[in-house]
Amino acid sequence: RLxxxxxxxxxxxxELDDDMLEQLEELLIASDMGVDTALRVTAxxxxxxxxxxxxxxxxxxxxxxxxxxxxxxxxxxxxxxPKTPQVVLVVGVNGSGKTTTIGKLASQxxxxxxxxxxxxxxxxxxxxxxxxxxxxxxxxxxxxxAPEGSDPAxxxxxxxxxxxxxxxxxxxxxxxxxxxxxxxxxEELAKIVRVIRKKDPDAPHNTLxxxxxxxxxxxxxxxxxxxxxxxxxxxVMTKLDGTAKGGVLVALADKFGLPIHAIGVGEQIDDLAPxxxxxxxxxxxxxxx
Amino acid sequence: MFENLSExxxxxxxxxxxxxxxxxxxxxxxxxxxxxxxxEADVSLPVARQFIKAVEKKATGAAVTKxxxxxxxxxxxxxxxxxxxxxxxxxxxxxxxxxxxxPILMVxxxxxxxxxxxxxxxxxxxxxxGKKVLMASLDVNRPAAMExxxxxxKQIGVDTLPIIKGEDPVAIAKRAKTxxxxxxxxxxxxxxxxxxxxxxxxMAQVExxxxxxxxxxxILVVDGLTGQDAVHTAQNFDDRIGISGVVLTRMxxxxxxxxxxxxxxxxxxxxxxVGLGEKMDALETFEPDRIxxxxxxxxxxxxxxxxx
Ligand SMILES: Nc1nc2c(ncn2[C@@H]2O[C@H](COP(=O)(O)OP(=O)(O)OP(=O)(O)O)[C@@H](O)[C@H]2O)c(=O)[nH]1
Ligand SMILES: Nc1nc2c(ncn2[C@@H]2O[C@H](COP(=O)(O)OP(=O)(O)OP(=O)(O)O)[C@@H](O)[C@H]2O)c(=O)[nH]1
Ligand SMILES: [Mg+2]
Ligand SMILES: [Mg+2]
Numbered sequence: 196r197l198x199x200x201x202x203x204x205x206x207x208x209x210e211l212d213d214d215m216l217e218q219l220e221e222l223l224i225a226s227d228m229g230v231d232t233a234l235r236v237t238a239x240x241x242x243x244x245x246x247x248x249x250x251x252x253x254x255x256x257x258x259x260x261x262x263x264x265x266x267x268x269x270x271x272x273x274x275x276x277p278k279t280p281q282v283v284l285v286v287g288v289n290g291s292g293k294t295t296t297i298g299k300l301a302s303q304x305x306x307x308x309x310x311x312x313x314x315x316x317x318x319x320x321x322x323x324x325x326x327x328x329x330x331x332x333x334x335x336x337x338x339x340x341a342p343e344g345s346d347p348a349x350x351x352x353x354x355x356x357x358x359x360x361x362x363x364x365x366x367x368x369x370x371x372x373x374x375x376x377x378x379x380x381x382e383e384l385a386k387i388v389r390v391i392r393k394k395d396p397d398a399p400h401n402t403l404x405x406x407x408x409x410x411x412x413x414x415x416x417x418x419x420x421x422x423x424x425x426x427x428x429x430x431v432m433t434k435l436d437g438t439a440k441g442g443v444l445v446a447l448a449d450k451f452g453l454p455i456h457a458i459g460v461g462e463q464i465d466d467l468a469p470x471x472x473x474x475x476x477x478x479x480x481x482x483x484x
Numbered sequence: 485m486f487e488n489l490s491e492x493x494x495x496x497x498x499x500x501x502x503x504x505x506x507x508x509x510x511x512x513x514x515x516x517x518x519x520x521x522x523x524e525a526d527v528s529l530p531v532a533r534q535f536i537k538a539v540e541k542k543a544t545g546a547a548v549t550k551x552x553x554x555x556x557x558x559x560x561x562x563x564x565x566x567x568x569x570x571x572x573x574x575x576x577x578x579x580x581x582x583x584x585x586x587p588i589l590m591v592x593x594x595x596x597x598x599x600x601x602x603x604x605x606x607x608x609x610x611x612x613x614g615k616k617v618l619m620a621s622l623d624v625n626r627p628a629a630m631e632x633x634x635x636x637x638k639q640i641g642v643d644t645l646p647i648i649k650g651e652d653p654v655a656i657a658k659r660a661k662t663x664x665x666x667x668x669x670x671x672x673x674x675x676x677x678x679x680x681x682x683x684x685x686x687m688a689q690v691e692x693x694x695x696x697x698x699x700x701x702x703i704l705v706v707d708g709l710t711g712q713d714a715v716h717t718a719q720n721f722d723d724r725i726g727i728s729g730v731v732l733t734r735m736x737x738x739x740x741x742x743x744x745x746x747x748x749x750x751x752x753x754x755x756x757x758v759g760l761g762e763k764m765d766a767l768e769t770f771e772p773d774r775i776x777x778x779x780x781x782x783x784x785x786x787x788x789x790x791x792x
Contacts, residue, residue: 221529224523224529224712225528225529225712226712227526227711227712227713229524230520230523230524288709288734288737289595289597289734289762290594290595290596290597290707291595292594292595319762320632320762321631321632321635321636321639322628322629322631322632322634322635325627325628325631325632326626326627326628326629326632328628329627329628330627372762374734374736374737374738375737375738376736376737376738377736407595407707407709408713409593409707409710409711409713409717410707410709410710410711411526411709411710411711411712411739411742411743412524412525412526412711412739412740413526413709413711413737413738413739413740416738434593434594434595434680436680437593437680437681437682437713438680438681438682438713438716438717438720439711439712439713439716440712440713442712443711462594462625462626
């Protein structure tokens with residue numbers, strides 16, 4: 196196998212031909228990059244090298260460099276603004292990791308000396324509020340709640356009032372998971388945004404779309420629709436500690452250019468890391484560190 | 485968003501002329517497009533590769549029906565093969581719940597929909613089959629996971645095993661078994677914590693639970709939006725724990741559902757149900773023909789070919 200691990204073997208150079216390009220494409224496709232993007236990325240590295248002799252290590256390094264180059268501009272931490280309370284709305288499809296990510300982010304901001312408040316805007320799912328309360332306790336941050344079944348927009352409004360009154364630096368709002376093709380639920384989200392803007396026309400200052408790394412090409416449609424209806428300002432990808440490589444991020448960077456603020460690498464409170472384009476590219480191409 | 489197969493094949497159709505039988509070249513040309521369509525639908529690469537090979541063998545030399553083009557003929561063969569692969573043995577939706585209390589073990593990655601599906605299945609067993617069901621949460625990891633199952637149990641009128649904090653999953657499984665026997669339950673369902681298939685510790689833990697409960701069914705709950713990773717999940721969970729069936733959740737989304745093919749091809753186990761929403765009745769038996777059309781993104785052409 197061209198792309199197997201055999202670091203101990205002597206360096207073998209092979210001609211960069213169609214066969215090799217196809218194997219590289221497949222390596223990328225198997226990371227969820229999508230066919231079109233994989234074709235483009237391999238075509239870029241083949242340019243000027245076609246027919247030349249290359250080793251497996253060299254070609255993987257080239258691939259990784261190309262991917263890191265694409266990802267570099269979107270690797271940006273969550274921006275902090277002088278205006279307080281800075282409102283961070285967290286959205287995404289069901290089970291992607293929104294609530295957990297809020298717990299992790301709250302803990303990081305709290306450790307950085309920020310006054311953080313969390314609003315439990317998922318008033319739908321069973322025990323969603325209780326789940327977030329545990330995260331609030333772990334992070335040492337208060338959690339504002341409303342009864343199950345109540346209107347999330349009115350909770351968001353109350354949370355804005357309270358965060359402003361308390362002089363909080365950050366207000367993080369959790370929302371219920373929703374599939375992007377559910378128009379009624381997407382409208383509910385748009386309503387949350389409208390209500391928040393009544394209190395502060397610039398809010399939410401950040402709308403984070405949380406994506407699950409195991410998701411395939413549907414992440415593209417998720418990003419497109421959530422951006423259209425909820426004005427997404429940045430991405431977080433969770434579950435990158437598993438076998439999924441999250442290659443769809445490359446397609447997303449190419450298509451939407453949204454910043455990737457952080458990645459989830461586990462279920463514990465510290466398992467949130469900055470997005471590192473080089474590490475990501477190395478993992479994606481199977482390059483040994 | 486995605487170009488569907490019929491559009492892709494539009495050009496190929498034009499190029500292929502009627503010839504009586506499918507030539508190797510016709511088949512190759514058409515299957516290149518089919519392969520891309522499968523990958524765009526999130527079918528795992530090794531599965532797509534294997535599938536195309538199988539179709540290629542069947543299609544080459546096949547007679548072309550007079551009223552359709554060779555391209556359409558290839559599509560029909562692909563579609564039939566898809567349905568054949570997706571169709572599992574046995575009655576769709578049937579669960580082995582004889583010899584009460586029958587244990588059902590629910591496993592899968594984090595956030596896939598195990599807890600929700602546990603409750604949906606319990607509701608179905610209770611209402612359709614008149615079974616007395618007990619649900620137990622073995623999830624000692626995720627905050628409020630046990631409360632989540634308890635709340636769902638109240639909603640659907642199904643008993644849950646009382647929560648005892650600090651108990652480990654094996655102990656909870658044992659208590660569920662005892663309670664199910666003493667309480668005269670027909671079925672007891674064990675909802676487990678989400679785990680990565682490469683998490684050695686947690687995989688060993690669920691193995692221990694399996695050995696205590698001896699489940700009649702071990703259901704792998706998989707997100708229907710899963711991409712290429714489906715192959716790892718299917719392989720690792722089946723190798724390690726031995727699954728008896730699959731439930732695909734979030735099929736109410738607009739994903740193409742290629743994970744269905746990956747799951748079938750890799751585990752050989754039936755897809756028993758699909759989850760179609762968050763509500764407790766949003767669970768249906770798996771229908772291969774619907775998913776086949778969805779994976780190919782082309783109900784229209786299939787209808788056309790069917791008429792031919
Ligand atoms: N391995 C791993 N698990 C994660 C990560 N982030 C979240 N999870 C797990 O994924 C599951 C779902 O996470 P939640 O935070 O509840 O997801 P959510 O988006 O709030 O879900 P809903 O509110 O139901 O839509 C939980 O079991 C989390 O522990 C991560 O980065 N890695
Ligand atoms: N739209 C939709 N949402 C679903 C479906 N099944 C489950 N969900 C949602 O997906 C999210 C996660 O579901 P859970 O049942 O908590 O998933 P889990 O596998 O138990 O998660 P962990 O225990 O954290 O591993 C919740 O928001 C559910 O409401 C489905 O078929 N369709
Ligand atoms: Mg949540
Ligand atoms: Mg659960």
